[in-house]
Amino acid sequence: MLAIGRITSTRAVLRGCSRGSGAIGARRLPSVVGLENHRVLVGLRFQSTQQRQSEESKKLDRKKEEVIGTSSSFAEKAKTAVAAEEPKKTMWEKVKHEAQHYWDGTKLLGYELKVSTKLVAKMFAGHELTRRENRQLKRTLTDMVRLVPFSMFILIPFAELLLPVALKIFPNLLPSTYESGKEKEVKSNKLRSVRGDVSQFLRQTVSESGVQFPLNISAEEREQFTTFFKQIRTSGEEPSRELVITVARLFKDDTVLDNLSRPQLVAMAKYMNLQPFGTNLMLRYSIRHKMRQIKRDDRAIDYEGVDALSVPELQMACASRGIKTYGVSPGKLRDDLGTWLELRLHQKVPSTLLVLSSAYTYGEAEDIDSHFEGIKAVLSALPEELFHEAELEVSSDAATNKQRLEVIKEQEELIEDENKEEEDSGHVIKVKDNLSLEEEEQQQQEQQQQEHEQREADATQQKSDKGKGKESSQ
Secondary structure (H helix, E strand, C coil), X not given: CHHXXXXXXXXXXXXXXXXXXXXXXXXXXXXXXXXXXXXXXHHHHHHHHHHHHHHHHHHHHHHHHHHHHHHCCHHHHHHHHHHHHCCCCCHHXXXXXXXXXXXXXXXXXXXXXXXXXHHHHHHHCCCCCCHHHHHHHHHHHHHHHHHHHHHHHHHCCXXXXXXXXXXXXXXXXXXXXXXXXXXXXXXXXXXXXXXXXXXXXXXXXXHHHCCCCCCCCCCCHHHHHHHHHHCCCCCCCCCCHHHHHHHHHCCCHHHHHHCXXXXXXXXXXXXXXXXXXXXXXXXXXHHHHHHHHHHHHHHHHHHHCHHHCCHHHHXXXXXXXCCCCCCCCHHHHHHHHHHHHHXXXXXXXXXXXXXXXXXHCCCCCCCHHHHHHHHHHHHHCCXXXXXXXXXXXXXXXXXXXXXXXXXXXXXXXXXXXXXXXXXXXXXXXXXXXXXXXXXXXXXXXXXXXXXXXXXXXXHHHHHHHHHHHHHHHC
């Protein structure tokens, strides 16, 4: 309507001009009217083009939102559609499919055994195995151990009918070569669910403790330790990263494990994909053994580099350390694994605190600052027995006999609780828990120190030999 009004007013003005201007206005009238009409039409076309572009952009935005909203469930819908289209298999087809699956698994196990035999020969020849070769050898040995009870179901007639029941009770009975993709997916989904529950349990523990962080930061370790835990419930300011690292280093792995309660040990075992069965002594032994394996693997990955890992190896390495892998890109996984190695090997943060902090920040650790937040939260929620024992170790010179007596009484109560737990269970399983998570690291540090001293001695000897050679030549 606005454009039609403009055209009408323009024509009226031009008519008045033509009447007052004579022949010249009459000759110029057609060209002026055509030019003005052309301009108006161009404006209309421009407005309609803008409207169409805005409508198309809105449609594209709506489509993007729909795609983003449904991208998380696209794979599940695709699987459901494929499953609906596939015809139902007969009993003979199911039996044939399972037989083919186990036959392929047997051939794969035989090939892995052939490869691992070469690795054993290489190891006996004195060559050092890489991390990938070590993992291959370990996986084959584990499958061979599992094959012994699994073979009973094959050799005994009709025993295979009880195989589903046995696998339901003992999920790790089946060798890895016989596992299907669906079974692996079920295990990974169950592990993610368990880790989410453990993370929620740890967050609840921290929130119920009503913990806050220290205000003043001292220069010395003893003062830093005392300041951190004395003011942790009274101040609202966060400590510096250096203070958190200093305090975290004072908690040794063995000290942390020996003072965790049973609910915390069970939660930690579940988070690390260990069976939470048995007494507290058995749980601590299993966790220590797993921690030693992770420590050796950390050194191997740090030596070879995170970029040397393939995507499946990267996912397995992150999963064994409690780092979220589902729905995470390989680049983010490499950053998370690099952060773990930085904190564990270079910052010397204990493995137990790192696992607990990973559980606290499960799925939410965006950068290294998030890991520090998790470490601070874990330190704030540690049991009082652990705090007292660590305090006694830090201030052993200035500790009073009263403090030592309190720590001994607390440790005696823990020992009595463990003995009572074994008596109530009705069966006592003796586990010789002589593993030490710190002993191996101390031996490595001593070895590095000896190598450094040997290099310095060799350099000094070479300088003295050169000096004697010059004197003799003169």
